Amino acid sequence: RKEVEQDPGPFNVPEGATVAFNCTYSNSASQSFFWYRQDCRKEPKLLMSVYSSGNEDGRFTAQLNRASQYISLLIRDSKLSDSATYLCVVNPLGGGSNYKLTFGKGTLLTVNP
Amino acid sequence: DVKVTQSSRYLVKRTGEKVFLECVQDMDHENMFWYRQDPGLGLRLIYFSYDVKMKEKGDIPEGYSVSREKKERFSLILESASTNQTSMYLCATGTGGRKEQYFGPGTRLTVT
Secondary structure, eight states: OOSEEEOOOOEEEETTOOEEEEEEESOTTOOEEEEEEEOTTSOEEEEEEEOTTOEEETTEEEEEETTTTEEEEEEOSOOGGGOEEEEEEEEOOSSSOTTOOEEOOOEEEEEEO | OOOEEESOSEEEEOTTOOEEEEEEESSOOSEEEEEEEETTTEEEEEEEEEETTEEEEOSOOTTEEEEEEETTEEEEEESSOOGGGOEEEEEEEEOTTTOOEEEOOOEEEEEO
16 A cells, blocks of 8 residues: 555546545655645645644635545635645655655646636 | 755756755744655655754665755755656755654756
């Protein structure tokens, strides 16, 4: 099983749609989880941390299921500006330094007018 | 806001040249990281540093070295550039506590 696995997409959705991204991770000892977004030819930027109880930031909702080792990101009322690659990121404690992050390969989202 | 700067946005070097990529952060973060990003392979960690003069190998350290003489500055060195080191190089910083990392704008290096 890959350390962090995401559906690569691409996802093409109309403006206003709701879209969900899923991610699984292999290290059950992982403690910290994040979603990053990366625009074309730009650096990744932190979108939100993912907490055990789930968390919401405006149109974005992140969920964590530790039992299934599964993370999700839900985007409601998609905007054209949401078009980007979304990276699932995990801090895989154990087997090395706890400062490291493991990045999924990303899911490409295109929101169409 | 965290500010992470990288010395060049675009760089073209010849095979065999020694290449220096520099990263500077202004947030007093303990940890600094160098990644490369290639299509289909995602972000891969080359080296990281959790303190001045301290460094640890990441997943793909071969062909690279690093230097951290000051807390705010982390350099990536390609001792003898090769064409398979053509890539986007991204520097990141972070604190030990919250684990999230903040990236610089990246350097797109082409080795011919």
